[in-house]
Amino acid sequence: MKYLDEFGDPELARRLLDDIHAVTTRPWAMMEVCGGQTHSIIRNGIDQLLPDGVEMIHGPGCPVCVTPLEVIDKALAIAARPGVIFCSFGDMLRVPGSERDLFAIKSIGGDVRVVYSPLDALAIARQNPDRQVVFFGIGFETTAPANAMTVFQAKAQGISNFSLLVSHVLVPPAIAAIMESPTCRVQAFLAAGHVCSVMGTGEYPALAERYRVPIVVTGFEPLDILEGIRRTVRQLEAGRHEVENAYPRAVRDEGNPAAMAMLEDVFEVTDRTWRGIGMIPGSGWRLSAEYADYDAEQRFSVGDIHTEESGLCHSGEVLQGLIKPNECPAFGRECTPRNPLGATMVSSEGACAAYHAYRRLDMVEAR
Template sequence: MKYLDEFSDPQLARRLVDEIKAATSQRWSIMEVCGGQTHSIIRHGIDQLLPDTIEMIHGPGCPVCVTPLEIIDKALEIASRPDVIFCSFGDMLRVPGSERDLFQVKSRGGDVRVVYSPLDALKIAKENPAKQVVFFGIGFETTAPANAMTVYQAKRLGIENFSLLVSHVLVPPAISAIMESPTCRVQAFLAAGHVCTVMGTQEYPPLCDKYKIPIVVTGFEPLDILEGIRRTVLQLESGRHELENAYPRAVQSDGNSAAKAMLLDVFEVTDRAWRGIGTIPSSGWQLSSAYRDYDAEHRFSVTDIHTEESPVCRSGEVLQGLIKPHECEAFGTLCTPRNPLGATMVSSEGACAAYYLYRRLEVSSA
């Protein structure tokens, strides 16, 4: 199958691993930003094929994982109301709030529905004019255009019983926050190809210059990731700090102009809280003034809900790359996919879920 079999060729993978080993003369720490890349690295054992001098640090690029606890609690409050049909992608239903999750709201009679597109939620709103229909709009730049288009369509069609609970976050400000942290160990980044498919690559060269770091845009198949690591190591070893696009089959420098125009119309940049990390300035989107009537937080008056993170769950440290999942004392014991303490154990892109699923259950003695 194109882009699966041909980008998983074991002989080509071995050749890339050999080239990475030959090029490496000292220790390097590289962060893959995207949770999808984390799962590919752990699933295929890519980190175990690399020389011991290269450490892959798992970044905060899991959209479910970085959705803050207070947004989850706001979703739970809205979804519990009898006049609401609450729509979400399936991976949000088991993300724990302070006391419950969306599955529990559903089991107690809440009308919580899994949809596969925000446009599905808009259709539900059109078919149920007596109900308020809310879509849980989370994620990075990748999922934002579809959510923006849905709000745009709701306004254009005059569908007033639809609203969006927004928790969109942006990658470049997160990179800045990581690099400016006093505990930062990251020396280079693998950037997420699907984000750059939408936004392009123009935001990254200034980050390379400011922080003196290589950033290589790459995809999600094993050979994509290994090629991204190879290019990153070559830059590190030669003292360069540039942007490279190792995913040209999907990413162009200017991105998707139509998607960016829609985002510019519907959203505006705002400060955003990241679960386990805290507030990062100018790191998210909120609905612009022209679409503020479709903001579920204001429509349902839940803006004053504020909650504290669990002191037991160390997902914030995992998301910042400070610890590996199995270094958390609760991993695999108090915290499992069936009884998660945090979103990193629930999400299909969460680092804790990857370590549990692929049996990385013990801290290495090396």
């Protein structure tokens, strides 16, 4: 892959790091919003190469991790029903609910299938008209357009045995909630490039001005992240708080108009609960009234399921950037990828999974 070589060049990385060290005069704390960025930072040791006092705070940008426990339990209840084909991306199958996960449902006879696109689930519904097919639609603004288009097509084609279990969340309200927390230490943000490739950058200037924080849109390769950090530190040192696009090869200020139009047609903004964080007003999407017939939560009457988080799992504090994963008492002990207490240890974008996979277990042993 061309970009994997170009954006991982060690000589260019060293130049960026030299510039970051040269301009840094005091400690700074910045949050990378996206879990994919967290994994790149930990895998490449970027956080350990930064100047002393420049801290990367890992944010809540892992869609699997912030999916509420009660939504997982709703998915499990639907998947266990006779006559249901429950479709999901693979990273949701091992996310623990209150008592079990989707793999456990599959092991006792539930028809749980891994698909690579929501359109695959729609095709399954077309092929099985006598069964109910449900797709587990989670994620940020990145995955929402494909899910919206699938519901749009289901209605247009008259496929009535398809529905969507929706748990979509939005980044800008989460940034506002983080900044308004009394425990907030965040002084700047690296915004998620893939979210901005859909939604553009139009929502961020007001946030940067209101909270007086730099927001730099950043990609996911090592040089992308280092360039984002370099721009962020320069803003902080200069006392500026602006929105910068450090990912222009994928992000335009206006975003993707076609995707945004589809989202506006199929979804409407709603309050959403984030796992480990709580309810953030106006931070999610639900199906609009025109497409309410395709809402799996209503179709299967699971709206009254409510749950409580495990007392051992500190993933909420990890997602808010209050602690690092290795500072959780259960990390690497009661909670491992094989026996996870929370989604942050299971998801391919989870901070706990990154720390467990990329050498941070020695921090646990040293405690």
